[in-house]
Amino acid sequence: MSIDLSHLAALLRETAAEEILPRWQQVQARHKGDGSLVTETDIASQRRIADALARDFPEIPLLGEEMSAEEQERVIANTPGSFWALDPLDGTSNYANGFPFFAISLALIENGAPVLGIVLDPTRDECFCAAKGQGATLNDRPLRVSAQQTRLTECIAVVDLKRIPTSRIAGLFRPGGFGSQRNIGSVALDWCWLASGRFQLYLHGGQKLWDYAAGRLVADEAGAATRLFGKGGTQAESTSNLAPRLAIAAANQGLLDAWLAFVDLPPTGADG
Structure with a gap:
């Protein structure tokens, strides 16, 4: 199956523009059972992306961070082929405290390994994409590690x-x-x-x-x-x-x- 990364990038950008950025610095966080934070933005972002993926790719189930543990285990146990792995707001503590370092993260998993990945940083408008064996990009420009450091x-x-x-x-x-x-x-x-x-x-x-x-x-x-x-x-x-x-x-x-x-x-x- 061919999936257009630019289509996914547009979905994440739309979600950030309409669900994440308007609530930033105006939202309160609460603790989940595992001690991590969650906000209404996490829930709204996951719902929006889940609805769009279900409409466009109905054959691929979703594993989302804000699902219950039972739902998450069910996806893992019952999906031998492909599934989406979504963090609708990675860096919730930063987001809730006004620290501008958070993202949406979405990957397609096939046979136990990620084959597509897309990470959107909405505060910098940086969209990182990768396809297995095809390289990585930042805002559609090829991305390659370059380290001059040797020690x-x-x-x-x-x-x-x-x-x-x-x-x-x-x-x-x-x-x-x-x-x-x-x-x-x-x-x-x-x-x-x-x-x-x-x-x-x-x-x-x-x-x-x-x-x-x-x-x-x-x-x-x-x-x-x-x-x-x-x-x-x-x-x-x-x-x-x-x-x-x-x-x-x-x-x-x-x-x-x-x-x-x-x-x-x-x-x-x-x-x-």
Whole structure:
């Protein structure tokens, strides 16, 4: 089946313009059962995109972050072929606090792997797209990682500390690991900014399928070196379950090898 990425980009831009941006800085968040935040914007964005996908692609089911856990498990269990993976507002905490770093993330999963990915950053009007084996783009221009850095100490690292085992955090800040550290709060955009060369090293201790499916495909297709790990440190490439993944990545394989050796993770931290 042929799916036009520009059609999906138009859908996400329309959703952002009519559901996300008008409510920004005017919405209150509440906590879900897992402790994460949700707003009325998350729900409205998912509903709008779900309705459009059901109309245009009725044969492809949807896995959305704002579905119940039972509904999510049902999609995974009953869909051996294709399904959509949607995060209707990635970076809800940022959004609810007026921090301009959030996105819509949509991926098409086929036989356990993402084959299409699209991430829209509405505040910058940046749309990142990727198709498996066909490269990545930013606003329709080819996107390719370009890193002049050859040593960890020359690099900017994005590290999400909240999901790293506390016993391992201090070691990440010993000398030699990176030149500077950031944490910007949207997994989908983390992957896309790595693809764009805006930083060179990445570490996140626990991201779900709808967090990473589209963005990681963009990073991979742009030439970044990426890894996902499950429980006990085993590499976990399949999307056949909803367990969180520990993600480690870098702008190229040489930096990733050095980064993996430096961070010495995962020990047993991520479930999978």
